[in-house]
Amino acid sequence: SQQGEEDPQALSIQEGENATMNCSYKTSINNLQWYRQNSGRGLVHLILIRSNEREKHSGRLRVTLDTSKKSSSLLITASRAADTASYFCATTSTGGFKTIFGAGTRLFVKA
């Protein structure tokens, strides 16, 4: 069964606004990662947060992790049209390579 579930499934915002995406998972994890995918292309790694971390920043990105609730959120601040893409969370199980992607959030940023 799918590990990560994301909401919303789709999000449409104006340029300059913030976008927040949420991810939930079911089992113990080693780390949680966020990826971006432009239409029909390969995925680009955005940020990795380990299970013992609670928050991480990278440029306009802010990721939080709550292992007690088995959830994570990705915040993109001051969004740009170029941020239009699908965003996936991915979890890696403890001690293994198995990586499971969430259903993804499709973000559309209007110029």
Place this chain on the structure above:
Amino acid sequence: DTEVTQTPKHLVMGMTNKKSLKCEQHMGHRAMYWYKQKAKKPPELMFVYSYEKLSINESVPSRFSPECPNSSLLNLHLHALQPEDSALYLCASSQVGETWVKEQFFGPGTRLTVL
């Protein structure tokens, strides 16, 4: 070089054909992955190689046969595929930490159509 390359970019094959997908990386990563992605769906893990040995096979049908000839190359051999196997096939690689897996670098994918 932080790139994962995949060939071909597009592949159309009949159900009786045999073809291969190729993936290459020169980042010194010792874990390599194959994923299958259907339209508007997340990538689904198929196989993982660690130090050139098959580590994970996610119950993939035998018509898909992976091969890791060396630490830089990963192949996926295809035979007797079905139309439902049409998808974007993604290759990825990553470093391997002591007890955990690091971020994965993805190739652009091969878009496969099975007629």
